[in-house]
Amino acid sequence: MMNQEVKSTPTAKNGGRLFRNDVIFIAALLVVVSLCGLCFYLFRGEGDKVVVTVDGTEYGTYSLAEDVRVEIRTGEAGEELNVLVIKDGQAYVETATCPDGICAGHKPISREGESIVCLPHKVVITVYTTEEKDAPDIVV
């Protein structure tokens, strides 16, 4: 009798039990989604270029395929310096004149979305992947 009641009106009376199930279900769903996100994050692909921005405006784009050494001069008279080095497909800041030196201490970056930030000089170096090749990745 009571059971029948629950089946016919899912929102009424015994809604408490169902509501608890909802919370469990939603939590489980979010956990699964987060795990998927984590997997994507951990196994994301290598990027193929780095984009340097200074105070939000683009300073330059450099391919990860070629080894280069770029002096990023910022500040009013170009007195602030970060030396960006690209070597063996990885980018890192070799030396910098910023007071904290966090950017120079950062590990080399190469994966899509990774970035090195120099807050004092407002320099952001981010790895990107060049948009779409003509050939599709998967053919269905």
Add this chain to the structure above:
Amino acid sequence: MRPTTKKLAVLGLCTAVALILAYVESMLPPLFHAVPGIKIGLPNIIIVFVLYRFGLREAAAVSLIRMLAVSFLFGNMMALVYSLAGAFLSMAVMAVFKKLNFLSVVGVSVAGGVFHNVGQILTAMLLLGTAELGYYLIVLAITGTVSGIFVGLCGAIIVKRIPKKLI
């Protein structure tokens, strides 16, 4: 199983309300400019209501007609393909969860909301041939959960408040 005239009229009314809600939603400013495709899915309130008050067949019919009408009125045919794929998967998942009977309207609606996005992204992956859209799916799964909760709560209230005698 010929529908009675009354049922036909009510379902027609529901379709009309779903259409109006789709129109209202299209006028709302986008929530996040950075990520397109995030929607509350106001018409789904009606779909959830019909699913609970009448059943799967009726809900599927209202959903299909409403999408065809929306596409003809405001959208384009490409959007229709995505909508159909999303709605089909969403409806199937909601029907399964409703049948299992361990979730309330809210939980079923959340499942529907998330799988609506899953269906759309899978279609986009097939059509565009890019696997990178997987990132996008994670964002949409979370927003789909939030909008699913909202839609489910609204749907549950409507199911509760509109007396069976009336409809």
